[in-house]
Amino acid sequence: MGNADLANLSDKLMLTTVVLYIIALFAYAADLGFGRRGEPAAALEKAEAKVLVAAGSAGAEGGAVETAGEAPAEPGAREAAGRRVDWVRLAVLLNVLGWASHLGVLVSRGLAAGRWPWANMYEFLTAISFAAVTAFLVVMWRYNARFLGAFVMAAAVLALGIANLWLYDSVGPVSPALNSYWIAIHVTAAITSTGAFTVAGTATVLYLLKIREQGGAGSAGEGTGERAAGRAAGLLARIPSADTLDRLSMRVTTFAFPIWTATIIMGAIWADEAWGRYWGWDPKEIWSFVTWVLYAAYLHARATAGWKGRKAAVLSLVAFAALLFNFFGVNYLFSGLHSYA
Numbered sequence: 001m002g003n004a005d006l007a008n009l010s011d012k013l014m015l016t017t018v019v020l021y022i023i024a025l026f027a028y029a030a031d032l033g034f035g036r037r038g039e040p041a042a043a044l045e046k047a048e049a050k051v052l053v054a055a056g057s058a059g060a061e062g063g064a065v066e067t068a069g070e071a072p073a074e075p076g077a078r079e080a081a082g083r084r085v086d087w088v089r090l091a092v093l094l095n096v097l098g099w100a101s102h103l104g105v106l107v108s109r110g111l112a113a114g115r116w117p118w119a120n121m122y123e124f125l126t127a128i129s130f131a132a133v134t135a136f137l138v139v140m141w142r143y144n145a146r147f148l149g150a151f152v153m154a155a156a157v158l159a160l161g162i163a164n165l166w167l168y169d170s171v172g173p174v175s176p177a178l179n180s181y182w183i184a185i186h187v188t189a190a191i192t193s194t195g196a197f198t199v200a201g202t203a204t205v206l207y208l209l210k211i212r213e214q215g216g217a218g219s220a221g222e223g224t225g226e227r228a229a230g231r232a233a234g235l236l237a238r239i240p241s242a243d244t245l246d247r248l249s250m251r252v253t254t255f256a257f258p259i260w261t262a263t264i265i266m267g268a269i270w271a272d273e274a275w276g277r278y279w280g281w282d283p284k285e286i287w288s289f290v291t292w293v294l295y296a297a298y299l300h301a302r303a304t305a306g307w308k309g310r311k312a313a314v315l316s317l318v319a320f321a322a323l324l325f326n327f328f329g330v331n332y333l334f335s336g337l338h339s340y341a
Helices: 003-034 039-056 058-066 077-113 121-143 146-165 186-213 226-231 234-238 242-275 283-304 310-327 329-333
Strands: none
Touching: 003 077, 003 146, 077 121, 077 146, 121 146, 121 186, 121 242, 121 310, 146 186, 186 234, 186 242, 186 310, 242 283, 242 310, 283 310, 283 329, 310 329
16 A cells, blocks of 8 residues: 555544544433433442552452442333443444544554654644543543543544644655654653643543532532532533542543653753754743643642642643643744744
């Protein structure tokens, strides 16, 4: 298969990916909207209990896990549960098929170009979307956090739509600065961390919506009285508690931050090879460092000052906003050695 055929295959797989993600989005939304109230929350909290019990004591695992989130059966509950499982299975199946097609987009484009397929804005955003979906699938498998599916799918569809409508670039050679093995290391780390930060940001946004629905509680776990229970209806009633969302966001951020740190370090090494200096206060370098400082401040505040709840969530979203600006704003608003838009 020639390069032109591979490039054409990549474009067709992109269309397939978007269609599968859109249908998966609606399937996740159907599960979230029509499932029994509180079920996704109980599922995630049960998964977290299983993780904690397994880490602490294997002998206590059975009792602590098996009873978490259980409720007496109601008439017709078995049939309703079957319908809910069907929505979940459909969503996950389409999600995985879309993920495989998404992987095919990157592989076929890379083979067509004869290089790593993230050397321009179109390829980079496509790769970040793939990393975000991959991170979600891992989190869903690890913590049973399928409630994030509709939101992550919506973000992936939006990103791929922007990539195809406004950022599309045909397969071609790259600038000499990008023709290096460091693109496989530095840029891959940036893509991985950005995808994970996207999942953490999604959980943080849901956390802020949750505490607002619970009456504006200032920290995770607050506002859980009778008034909050009455107001936490509808869609938000089917996602986990604010405290659970807070912990989930923290865990994903803790995973992504060291990778982002490595991204900056490896970028400095690459800069020395390409331009003869480790650091030159290029706009991309500045905003990468600003993003690192903000996420470091978030983790430090959580670890030492005991920050939880709205203050920590707002700081996390400020850091995520800086990450997005580093990608979109810097590339289009500033000129520099990293401007490949």
